[in-house]
Amino acid sequence: MQCQICNKNDATIHLTEITDGVRSEMHICEHCAQEQGIMVKSQIPINELLSSLLAVQPTDDELFGPSEKEVSCPYCGFTLEQFRKEAVLGCPYDYEIFEKSLPLLIEKAHNGKTTHCGKVPSKTPKDSRKQIELLNLRQQLDTAVKSEDYELAAKLRDKIKKCET
Amino acid sequence: MKLTDISSDINEWFDGSGPLADIVISSRIRLARNLAGHKFLSRCSTAEKSDILKKLRDVLMSLDLGDKIFYISVDKAPVLNRHFLVERHLISRHHAFGKGPRGVVIAQREFFTAMINEEDHLRIQLLKGGLQLSQCAEQINHIDDMIEQKVDYAFSPRYGYLTACPTNLGTAIRVSVMLHLPALKMTGQIEKFLNTTRDMGLAVRGLFGEGSDAAGDFYQISNQVTLGISESDIISQFENVIIPEIVEYENAARNQLLSKESDVLDDKISRAMALLRNAHLISSQEALFLLSHLRLGLNMHEHMGASTPAIDTLCRLIRQGSDADKRQGLSIATINRLFMLTLPAHLQLNYGKPLDPTHRDALRAKIIRSALNQDK
Numbered sequence: 001m002q003c004q005i006c007n008k009n010d011a012t013i014h015l016t017e018i019t020d021g022v023r024s025e026m027h028i029c030e031h032c033a034q035e036q037g038i039m040v041k042s043q044i045p046i047n048e049l050l051s052s053l054l055a056v057q058p059t060d061d062e063l064f065g066p067s068e069k070e071v072s073c074p075y076c077g078f079t080l081e082q083f084r085k086e087a088v089l090g091c092p093y094d095y096e097i098f099e100k101s102l103p104l105l106i107e108k109a110h111n112g113k114t115t116h117c118g119k120v121p122s123k124t125p126k127d128s129r130k131q132i133e134l135l136n137l138r139q140q141l142d143t144a145v146k147s148e149d150y151e152l153a154a155k156l157r158d159k160i161k162k163c164e165t
Numbered sequence: 166m167k168l169t170d171i172s173s174d175i176n177e178w179f180d181g182s183g184p185l186a187d188i189v190i191s192s193r194i195r196l197a198r199n200l201a202g203h204k205f206l207s208r209c210s211t212a213e214k215s216d217i218l219k220k221l222r223d224v225l226m227s228l229d230l231g232d233k234i235f236y237i238s239v240d241k242a243p244v245l246n247r248h249f250l251v252e253r254h255l256i257s258r259h260h261a262f263g264k265g266p267r268g269v270v271i272a273q274r275e276f277f278t279a280m281i282n283e284e285d286h287l288r289i290q291l292l293k294g295g296l297q298l299s300q301c302a303e304q305i306n307h308i309d310d311m312i313e314q315k316v317d318y319a320f321s322p323r324y325g326y327l328t329a330c331p332t333n334l335g336t337a338i339r340v341s342v343m344l345h346l347p348a349l350k351m352t353g354q355i356e357k358f359l360n361t362t363r364d365m366g367l368a369v370r371g372l373f374g375e376g377s378d379a380a381g382d383f384y385q386i387s388n389q390v391t392l393g394i395s396e397s398d399i400i401s402q403f404e405n406v407i408i409p410e411i412v413e414y415e416n417a418a419r420n421q422l423l424s425k426e427s428d429v430l431d432d433k434i435s436r437a438m439a440l441l442r443n444a445h446l447i448s449s450q451e452a453l454f455l456l457s458h459l460r461l462g463l464n465m466h467e468h469m470g471a472s473t474p475a476i477d478t479l480c481r482l483i484r485q486g487s488d489a490d491k492r493q494g495l496s497i498a499t500i501n502r503l504f505m506l507t508l509p510a511h512l513q514l515n516y517g518k519p520l521d522p523t524h525r526d527a528l529r530a531k532i533i534r535s536a537l538n539q540d541k
Contacts, residue, residue, distance in 0.1 A: 030356070076208045088284065088329040090208040092199065092319035095327060102331060106324075106392065109332045111366060113393020116325030118336040119306070121313050124320065131322045139393060 003029035073097045115139050134163055166235045166273060168246055172514045175505045176253060176275040176292075181497035183295020187464040188412050190343040190383065193254075194301040194400075195290040196309055197328045197337040201317040205329040206265070206282055214282055215266045221281045224315045225270040228308065233273040240267050245519060248510035254292065256280055277308065285329050285337075287312075298340060298404045302396065325392065335392030340403050343372075344411060347382040347461040348418035351429065358414065366390060367407070372453070381453030381504065382461075386411070416469075419461075423471055431475035434462040438479060442537045446526040452507050452533065460500045467497070482537060503533055 001011045009029035072079045078090030080101060089095070095102060107114050115135040120128075137160045144153040178191045199205060203217055222236060239247060239260060247261040256269050260283040267282035280288045289312070291305040319327040325335040333339070349355045362369050372383040386407070388399050422430040437458035441447070447455075462479045465471035480496070505511060507529045513519050516528060 076204045078208065086207055088207050089205055089331070091204040092201065092321075092327040095321060095324055095331075106331050106334060109390075110335070110392035111390045113335075113390065115323055115393060116321075116335045117393050118325065118338075118395035118397075119309075120325075121318055121320050122310065123313065123317070124322075128322045135323060 001027050003027065003032055005029075005032040068098050068101045071097060113139070130163065134160065137163065166233070168237075168249055169514060171253075171273075171275065172249060172511055173506070175498070175502050178276065178292045178294040179501050179505060180294060181501055183293060183297055185408075185412055186295040187468045187497075188345055188415050189296040189408060190345055191254075191292055191294055192296055192298045192301050193290055193292045193339075193341040193343070194298065194305050195288055195339040195341070196305060197285040197326065197333050197339075198287040198289070198309070198312075199319040199327060199329070200286050201319045203286065203319075206284065206286065207329065209265075211265055217286050218266045218268055218281050220316065221279075221287055222268060222270065224312055225279050225281075227315075228311055230272050230277055230308065232276070234270055234277075235273065236268055236270050238268045239263075240265065245510055245513055249514050252505070252508045252510050257283060259283060277304075285333070296342065296404065296408055298342070298400045302400050306396075332389070333391055336394070336396050336399070337391055338396050338399060339387055339391070340399055341385050341387040342403060342408055343383060343385050344408075344415070345382055345457070345460065346384055346411075346415050347457050348422055349415055350382050351433065351461075352418045352421055352426070354414070354418060358411070362386060362411075365407070380450055381457040383453075383457075419465055419469065419471075423465065423469070423473070427473050430462075430465075431473050433458045434473075434475040434479055438475070438482070438537070441533050443534070444530045446523065447530040447533065448522075448526055449507060449509055449529065452529055453504065456500055456504050456533075460497065460504075463496055463500060499536065503536055507532055 003009045003011045004026060005028050009031060011027035012030055013028050013033045015026040015028070069080050073090055073094050074097075075093045076090035078094050078097075080098060083089060083094075083098075103114055115138075116132060117136045117139070120132055124132075137156055141153055141156040141160065144150075144156055183189070183191075200217060200220070203209065203213065206214065209217070226234060226236060228234070237246075237250070239250070239256065242250075247256075250256045250269065251258055251261050253275065255271055255275065255278045257280065260267060260269070260280045263283065265282060267280070269281065270279040272278070276292055278290055278292075280290075289305060289308060291301045291308070293301050321327055326337040328334050328337050346355065346358070349358050359369055366389055368387050368389050370385045370387070371379045372381060372385070386403075388403070390399075437455040441452075441455050441459070459479060462471075462476045466476050466480050506515065509525055512525055512528055512532075520528065
């Protein structure tokens with residue numbers, strides 16, 4: 001795509017503006033952007049991304065999926081409305097209480113990943129460890145199938161079977 | 166132990182040693198942890214925060230870290246001391262100026278700190294000079310294990326370590342590498358670099374973390390995704406792919422400066438020298454900006470054997486300038502020392518009392534002049 005201003009360089013900056021519900025787009029090159037005095041924010045810290053996701057989305061349903069907006073945590077009294085404002089949760093149980101709503105957001109923040117992979121506290125019971133391993137293997141299997149790596153998928157399937165017995 | 170015991174010198178990880186230290190200033194790994202059976206801090210009463218603080222403080226102070234450890238009650242510390250701790254990278258800005266009972270446990274050699282009641286109940290971090298992420302990981306993992314023997318962490322089989330903000334969930338690890346990239350800046354390639362790192366899902370921040378700018382051409386690169394990828398995979402990506410690649414780009418830019426744009430390079434170094442040796446008022450931003458060019462010149466001489474009129478003058482100057490430089494390779498330490506000791510809180514703490522901005526600028530200029538003018 002060519003720059004809309006100079007019509008010479010490749011457009012590398014793509015601006016989308018929404019004013020009074022009307023969407024307009026502009027595609028320009030870095031040089032013209034500088035001349036126009038357009039500052040390009042080169043990176044979005046994840047907390048900022050989260051806050052903007054929370055602030056911009058029009059409804060809880062769109063942001064959080066199946067609505068749990070009437071629910072409040074019995075342990076800390078936390079609600080999704082508060083999460084929208086503060087971007088932090090009230091207590092560890094909130095991850096269970098809002099189990100329908102949070103996964104969507106978690107998936108967005110973590111590049112599509114939804115289950116833990118990595119260190120497990122040494123005090124964790126054996127059953128839970130096994131559960132974590134199975135969750136990881138299933139996630140890896142999903143990725144292998146999606147990328148059509150059937151050789152790896154077969155190996156993972158065997159591992160899962162072995163782990164389940 | 167008093168803060169003035171450490172404020173007159175740079176910390177160990179900033180002494181210019183460590184692998185790839187000409188470009189990689191430091192490696193840092195931070196783990197976020199919360200105690201099971203407690204609310205996250207946003208829902209804690211002051212009394213509950215105090216309980217958590219006491220419990221974690223007792224556990225941390227009882228650890229054997231192979232170094233003296235001390236505790237600072239951050240909420241009760243004077244504002245100047247809090248600024249100092251931020252400048253020193255021992256606590257975050259959020260921790261320095263947050264609310265409620267909170268504190269920090271610090272190893273005297275400053276390789277380890279533990280912030281209690283920051284955004285999570287506990288945030289432990291390990292810092293080393295140069296590119297040493299695996300070593301950081303090994304040590305912090307061991308410390309984490311020792312703490313875990315004495316407390317129960319909030320952990321779920323599905324989501325891993327549970328954190329107040331879902332963006333830190335899972336391993337709750339933040340791997341950060343501080344880089345000095347003046348040549349990428351000088352050759353106009355820094356925006357491209359920033360865009361590429363963003364596309365890779367990494368965060369780029371300035372010298373003092375979130376919300377700070379890239380003063381002195383220092384950039385902190387860190388991971389954002391913490392769920393669904395193991396600690397070792399994140400670290401290995403940084404250590405074997407991401408950082409070596411950035412280092413290669415910066416080295417290529419340095420070579421480009423030398424072979425094609427040596428006038429640009431010499432102009433920057435000479436102007437920096439002239440200003441730093443003669444100015445009577447200098448802001449901390451300007452000092453960082455100019456010292457960065459001297460650091461580049463010296464490193465190009467030491468690591469690439471670069472010789473240009475400005476670099477040769479600079480090397481003679483630094484060699485004559487400091488006793489420490491009689492030991493090989495310490496000239497970079499002289500510049501690093503000036504970087505850190507002329508920061509606003511360092512200046513004032515070492516001076517013994519708060520100073521207004523103009524007096525700070527005068528004192529800063531005086532310190533730099535005397536370090537760089539000993540040949541006169």
